Amino acid sequence: MADGQFTPESNMPPTQNQGELSKKERRERRRQERKAEQRSAQKKGGMKRMLVWVGVVAAIALVIYGIVLGVLKTAENSPVPSSVDAISETDWVKGERTAPVIVVEYGDFQCPACKAYYPVVKSLSQEFSGTDVAFVFRHFPLRSTHPNAEDASRAAQASGLQGKFWEMHDLLYERQDDWARVRNPNDIFKKYAEEIGIDVAQFESDIDSDAVKSAVDTNLSGGLSAGVNSTPSFFINGNYISNPSSIDEFRAHITDALGTSS
Amino acid sequence: MNSEHTSQMPSVLPPKWVLIVFALVAFIGFIDAVYLTAVHFLGQSPGCSILEGCEEVTSSEYATIGFIPISLFGAVYYLFVFLLTILALDGGKRGALIAAIITTWIAFAVTLVLVFLQVFVIKALCLYCMASALTTTILFVMGLVLLQYKKGRSLS
Numbered sequence: 001m002a003d004g005q006f007t008p009e010s011n012m013p014p015t016q017n018q019g020e021l022s023k024k025e026r027r028e029r030r031r032q033e034r035k036a037e038q039r040s041a042q043k044k045g046g047m048k049r050m051l052v053w054v055g056v057v058a059a060i061a062l063v064i065y066g067i068v069l070g071v072l073k074t075a076e077n078s079p080v081p082s083s084v085d086a087i088s089e090t091d092w093v094k095g096e097r098t099a100p101v102i103v104v105e106y107g108d109f110q111c112p113a114c115k116a117y118y119p120v121v122k123s124l125s126q127e128f129s130g131t132d133v134a135f136v137f138r139h140f141p142l143r144s145t146h147p148n149a150e151d152a153s154r155a156a157q158a159s160g161l162q163g164k165f166w167e168m169h170d171l172l173y174e175r176q177d178d179w180a181r182v183r184n185p186n187d188i189f190k191k192y193a194e195e196i197g198i199d200v201a202q203f204e205s206d207i208d209s210d211a212v213k214s215a216v217d218t219n220l221s222g223g224l225s226a227g228v229n230s231t232p233s234f235f236i237n238g239n240y241i242s243n244p245s246s247i248d249e250f251r252a253h254i255t256d257a258l259g260t261s262s
Numbered sequence: 263m264n265s266e267h268t269s270q271m272p273s274v275l276p277p278k279w280v281l282i283v284f285a286l287v288a289f290i291g292f293i294d295a296v297y298l299t300a301v302h303f304l305g306q307s308p309g310c311s312i313l314e315g316c317e318e319v320t321s322s323e324y325a326t327i328g329f330i331p332i333s334l335f336g337a338v339y340y341l342f343v344f345l346l347t348i349l350a351l352d353g354g355k356r357g358a359l360i361a362a363i364i365t366t367w368i369a370f371a372v373t374l375v376l377v378f379l380q381v382f383v384i385k386a387l388c389l390y391c392m393a394s395a396l397t398t399t400i401l402f403v404m405g406l407v408l409l410q411y412k413k414g415r416s417l418s
Binding site for chain 2: 052053064067112233
């Protein structure tokens, strides 16, 4: 091609035309490269996001699984008290001391859980009254957590000396909220003594007597040596039962024992 | 009031590390609440232990609504806040963060009631419940601080 000659397709000089095309091409190429980069970044970002969410779900599942397993294992491995002493002359008993089925409760009058079990035990003792079942209460005041529990046990014990143990036992549980957090619960216990109709002066002197103190101590140390570590703790014929979750479950334990004993 | 309210909303997301701390606190709260829920359903029956004292709070009448323990509501709340914060972190969604922060306001109000019940009504404290009160308070305060965040400004 001679110099200065133009092709019929273009009015531009050839060099300029080629430059224009290559610019377009370059622009197009850059655009496509950018698109490809974006696509790959999107792909990478999508993967990253998916990994984040998979990690989040895995962490949540792991936490729930670990905690459930841990709680179940702790419940299984917690120490269980061994059998307790047979019924003695000094025990407070509802029913016949010679009954073939004996339900023993280690209780703390200031313990809210014992208060929650109180109506259950009372109702069962009424239900099985006159049958082959006897109910025993033994003191287990948790001195470290319940500052008034020991005094309450002594109040019940002192009332027992005047033949009104169960009356005081019931009042202490029913009105636990009134005395559990006061500084000197004995003032309130004195009123309860009046209410159940015992000699208050005698009651006051008995509360501080060595006999009452040692009776509470004997119950407590008997429970401790059997491995009792919480209240209430129930034993049927000397064997520990984990706290029943309902009155029906409790009743079933008793009727089972009755079935075995007959 | 409205413009004042919206002007308080963060125009941009706070730094990632702050959101990560926020999510972690929510996750700690979640662990705590799941533990309390698991103990409620699977643990030993309530009692007073020589070593640990009583489960006065978790076995009180205020510990459940019907058959559902309060801790289960807590677990759902913490999980919700945690997931919203991850959403904000992951997708840069400002709305998710705002929703998480507003949820902490409700939770903080509930926490105040629960702490009041423990101190003045049940008159006993439960360690794990107080830990939950602490995590909710941290989330609430962090949320207030995060609302003040504007790009280029410090978080204070």
